[in-house]
Amino acid sequence: MEIQIRMDCPAPGLDAQKIKVRAKRVLKDLACHDKELSILFTDDEHMAALNRQYRGKEGATDVLSFSMLEEPDGDLSPDFESIMLGDVVISVDTALRDAEELEQPFEETVERLMIHGILHLLGYDHEKSSLDAIRMREEEERLIAQFEKP
Template identity: 50%
Template sequence: MPVLISNLQEKVPVDHDLEHQLTRVVAQALADHDIPENAEVSVVLVDDEYITFLNGQYRGIDGPTDVLSFAMLEGPAMPGDEDEPMLGDVVISLETARRQAVEYDHSFTREVAYLTVHGVLHLLGYDHETPPDKQKMRTQEETILTRAGLPAPSTGTTPSGAGC
């Protein structure tokens, strides 16, 4: 299962341990949803300036957000997709993730992992527009994080919702 991690920012340090953890949570999310092991997900790490541009371009919102997902499986299949299907891109602002980690009183790694899982679930068709859908998505997020070795901290709070 290829997980492509691209760090397009220089404001927040990214180490091998964080990249390894992100690969683990993506693998867990896909395994929990019976997605073939050869499926590909791209995780793009950016700063607030870059995600503000994307947020304006694709959502018409002028300001940063924490995570955006761009699914690739929404249209007709492209030739060659059957060999290594590309699920899509998850774009995360590390500056926003760093602020939210402090706000929610948990580690930066857990926050970035949470945002990664949240984005992957969007790629898989999850949404949080209604209270039942939001609860279903939150349950999946916490289950995946726990299975990947990142249970919710006992003193921290669960995020009220990613910006998407």
């Protein structure tokens, strides 16, 4: 299992090695221990450009996911054998604002966004229905709780 972390902008207090360890733990828990993952930390300007280019939406967002397992119609490929799971892109600027608004540590906000992005790579989609949103939120909570265990 290989996790690549790239920092395109400063992320104060963020430990890239710890994020990598946590990402590995999430992938292992989701039975993706043989997959590779890329996580990019960027700023709002770059995130807004990606959001516009790939989703047709204006402005920055907190996290984007680009699955290597997804078919053009949005469904997961039956060929789950691809070793590369995909890319998760996190806006440091938005994560910092979210952390302040939620009154939680920046690192915890980033971990939640990472989990959210990984779940999207695996086909979870909170925008399809309220039931899917609940299912995704429950899985996020279950996975974040794993970090509290030794």
